[in-house]
Amino acid sequence: MNEKIEKVLANLEKNNMQGIYVDKISDVVPKIKELISPGETVAVGGSMSLIDSGVLDLLRNGDYNFLDRYAAGLSTEDIRNLFIKSFSADTYFLSANAITENGELYNVDGNSNRVAALVFGPKSVIVVAGINKIVKDVDAAITRVKTITAPKNSARLNCDTYCSKTGKCIAADKADFSGCPSGSRICCNYVVSSHQRIKNRIKVILVGEELGY
Numbered sequence: 784m785n786e787k788i789e790k791v792l793a794n795l796e797k798n799n800m801q802g803i804y805v806d807k808i809s810d811v812v813p814k815i816k817e818l819i820s821p822g823e824t825v826a827v828g829g830s831m832s833l834i835d836s837g838v839l840d841l842l843r844n845g846d847y848n849f850l851d852r853y854a855a856g857l858s859t860e861d862i863r864n865l866f867i868k869s870f871s872a873d874t875y876f877l878s879a880n881a882i883t884e885n886g887e888l889y890n891v892d893g894n895s896n897r898v899a900a901l902v903f904g905p906k907s908v909i910v911v912a913g914i915n916k917i918v919k920d921v922d923a924a925i926t927r928v929k930t931i932t933a934p935k936n937s938a939r940l941n942c943d944t945y946c947s948k949t950g951k952c953i954a955a956d957k958a959d960f961s962g963c964p965s966g967s968r969i970c971c972n973y974v975v976s977s978h979q980r981i982k983n984r985i986k987v988i989l990v991g992e993e994l995g996y
Contacts (some may be wrong), residue, residue: 787884788989791917794886799979801986802886808992811836811911818909818986819874821846826869828877828897831939832911832995838876866896870904877901878995879912880932881924882987888976889924891933893969901985902974910987913994921975922958929955929962933970935996942967 792802805814815838819825825847833839842849850865850872857865869875877897881889888910892898901908918924929952937947945953945963952970954961962970979985 787917788914788991790884791882791886791989794884795882795987796886798886798977799982799985800886800888800976801983803986803988804991805988806991808836808913808990808994811838811988811990812841814988815841815909815911816845818907819847822848823873824848824850824871825874825876826850826865826872826900826905827852828875828900830876830878830897830911830995831936832878832913833876835994836911836990838911842876866894866900869896869900872900872905874907874909875900875905876909876911879910879916879987880996881918881927882912882916882989883918883920883924885920887921887924888974888985888987889918889921889928890974890976891928891970891972892974893971895972898972898974901976906984908985910985911990911994912987913990913992915993916995917989925958925960926955928952928970932996937967937969940969942969944968 795802825842852865879888890898934946934950937944944965953963
């Protein structure tokens with residue numbers, strides 16, 4: 784796994800993304816503090832990795848202007864407005880559904896505010912991902928989402944989808960973008976982040992432990 788991690792980090796750098804490695808989940812927050820400054824406007828995409836690593840608590844309790852999508856009492860329109868404001872954030876945080884050995888990020892979204900901010904808007908993007916997210920290639924990334932990520936997230940969000948009931952996508956045996964026709968489907972837009980024009984706008988903190996889905 785050490786050789787695989789080194790390969791991923793090297794290929795992220797080739798793709799103009801800054802690869803950062805930390806040994807443990809508890810190392811994530813101290814590393815984040817090195818990468819952002821007090822007073823920054825920060826926002827997050829939906830992510831269990833950010834919650835479980837303590838990043839969400841850091842942003843809520845630190846000296847930051849946090850556009851908190853999880854704040855109590857927000858209406859649907861309030862949340863939508865926060866999503867739009869997130870495009871002008873100094874730093875946007877999310878995880879990745881998968882990271883290929885070639886240094887590509889693979890992300891799948893339903894609302895797609897997360898992948899939209901990843902692609903364009905915020906000055907800096909920080910991805911926090913455990914080593915369980917590493918896959919060989921994009922085909923393996925597609926399979927990972929269909930058999931692990933989407934079923935677990937759909938069940939967590941109480942979505943009325945095939946995968947939330949069965950634990951796998953209805954098209955789990957296909958390395959394509961087909962799936963169920965549910966109105967609750969969370970696999971609507973698929974984004975592969977490869978070589979970037981803006982060097983180090985995307986920073987990937989790879990954690991040497993399993994983290995998130």
